[in-house]
Amino acid sequence: MAAGQNKGYGSDVNIASTKIICLSFAVLAGISGVLLVSQERPAEAAGEMNCGCHPNKADKSFTHKPVKDGECSSCHKPSDQKHPKVKKGAFLLTDNGKVGLCNECHERKDIKKYVHGPVASGDCLDCHDVHQSDNKFQLKASGVALCYMCHDKTKLGRKFPHPPITEGKCLDCHDPHQSDNKYILKAEGSALCIMCHNKSMFSGKSIHGPVSTGECSACHVTHGTQYPHLLKHSFPEDFYTSFSKAQFDLCFKCHSASLADDQRTGAATNFRNGMFNLHFLHVNKADKGRSCKVCHDPHASSQPKLISSKVSGFGRWRIPIRYTKNDVGGTCVVGCHKPKSYNRIDPVVNP
Ligand code: HEC
Ligand code: HEC
Ligand code: HEC
């Protein structure tokens, strides 16, 4: 039978008659105590409820519906061999026991753009027991143990893993069979992330370039990395640090380090008073240089230029910051301090 051609559930097998023959056989066996193995009968006789010989195929918590219903013959068709004299080969599968068999009753699981390896090769039974199992969906293992039957756990181990990975919730993000998204993901780009993370974190008056285009993966690796917060490259954990370009590698992958490196500049940054680079002033210190996140939110902000509405770095207090920007500079009011301004054209004295 061609894959995908649905013949319908149990349609062309005569379930009722095999049922009667087999049941009466079992009853007979019960009364007379005759060993079934010594009997010779046509293979057709065996169709129902293991016929007293086979280990019960329907005694575990999760049993495949047609098995539970005793419809063995919807998958096993008798050959002309005598059973049980002939054991191997007396029953043939109505299909090769691979995906074709499943497709007789189920919607196809291998037709989307990205298909999981074992599904693509038709090996449904790598993960499912066709008769029964102690796990839901007759799975061969439960939860993440199923995935680790084939995937190397150590490969997914990260110094700072994403909590849903540690909790083994692979299927919160991946479909086990197929998807139209790469890596058989349940959603694409930032849509995947906002299934769990609050969308409001990523909206505001200013939105960071890669965030607005949904490229969370420009900065984060979803399974985790050797850096905190699933970051792709190095970025300081603390608010104050001894400045080095390498520490801010994450930002300097896209922005030129000269924005914090050149003490005097007419172009490297707009955060300058005349030629004096205020990024340099705040960030570039051997002792207690500020991290970018003291002023900038890496995602989005209600103020221009990703300036956070609260400054971090003063212990648990987050002091409100009000930032206004104009064509030639800007002004910051931090907490109850005096406003501080900068002007690129006409430098402010003691900014
Ligand atoms: C949905 C299809 C399907 C149904 C229904 C089904 N089987 Fe099977 N059965 C299979 C497949 C496929 C295999 C081969 C399993 C494998 O290769 O792992 C198999 C293998 C077997 C085997 C040999 C291996 C083993 O697991 O012991 C026996 C015996 C068997 N089935 C008995 C039964 C009986 C009895 C019933 C009814 C209670 C039944 N089957 C119902 C698909 C089915
Ligand atoms: C003869 C028809 C038939 C065949 C062949 C068949 N199934 Fe099923 N399967 C069913 C029916 C009926 C259900 C119950 C559907 C429901 O409850 O919605 C079911 C349910 C399932 C379930 C879900 C169990 C659950 O707990 O919800 C899985 C998994 C499954 N089948 C896997 C397979 C695999 C793998 C194959 C091929 C080896 C296969 N089936 C072949 C009829 C079949
Ligand atoms: C890599 C392991 C794996 C393989 C291979 C696999 N499945 Fe599944 N399947 C699962 C898991 C896990 C679930 C449970 C999904 C969930 O929890 O939502 C499932 C659920 C199902 C279900 C019930 C829910 C549904 O999506 O309809 C059916 C039916 C099913 N599989 C059929 C198949 C068929 C048919 C094949 C082969 C084409 C197959 N599976 C191959 C892992 C697998």
Ligand code: HEC
């Ligand atoms: C029976 C073995 C088997 C099991 C069980 C299994 N996988 Fe896979 N998986 C594979 C194979 C084979 C590939 C393809 C590998 C390749 O192309 O390098 C694959 C690839 C993948 C991919 C990458 C797909 C892509 O498009 O690159 C993801 C994601 C994945 N598996 C997730 C899972 C999850 C989640 C589970 C548990 C629900 C799981 N796998 C269980 C065998 C398995």
Ligand code: HEC
């Ligand atoms: C929070 C969502 C999420 C969870 C949970 C998740 N993944 Fe992934 N996974 C992804 C994304 C996104 C990718 C695409 C590659 C990337 O961004 O690193 C991926 C890629 C993969 C790949 C293919 C690439 C590779 O790294 O080999 C495999 C295999 C995989 N995941 C397996 C798993 C397994 C197994 C689990 C459970 C332990 C799991 N994933 C949990 C989101 C997730």
Ligand code: HEC
């Ligand atoms: C299935 C739910 C789920 C999905 C989907 C998800 N996350 Fe998470 N993520 C969590 C949970 C739970 C935490 C831990 C609690 C928290 O920090 O909110 C977390 C934490 C994080 C953290 C902070 C880690 C730390 O150590 O500070 C980052 C960064 C993160 N997620 C990024 C992402 C990105 C990027 C995506 C999309 C590719 C994503 N998440 C998708 C559930 C999810």
Ligand code: HEC
């Ligand atoms: C330009 C780089 C960058 C991009 C793009 C980015 N992030 Fe982040 N993200 C960071 C940095 C840096 C941190 C750590 C901030 C800190 O140390 O407090 C972070 C922290 C997080 C956290 C945990 C901290 C928190 O505030 O709860 C989550 C969750 C998160 N990001 C999700 C996302 C999602 C979802 C996207 C895509 C919509 C995304 N990020 C895009 C740089 C980025």
Ligand code: HEC
């Ligand atoms: C993947 C590339 C990428 C990374 C990594 C990156 N940025 Fe950006 N950033 C951009 C793009 C694109 C823009 C928009 C540029 C433009 O509009 O000219 C931008 C703009 C900005 C702006 C100006 C926002 C505005 O509203 O004009 C600030 C501030 C900023 N980034 C800070 C950071 C910080 C801090 C880091 C490190 C945590 C960082 N960026 C990492 C790509 C990146």
Ligand code: HEC
């Ligand atoms: C003391 C607060 C403060 C700190 C710390 C800070 N910035 Fe800024 N940054 C600003 C202000 C204010 C602007 C807006 C300048 C303007 O447009 O007038 C700005 C602008 C930017 C821009 C836009 C382009 C430019 O230079 O004008 C980028 C990119 C940027 N910052 C990156 C960073 C990075 C990367 C770090 C950490 C290495 C950092 N900032 C640390 C306050 C800060």
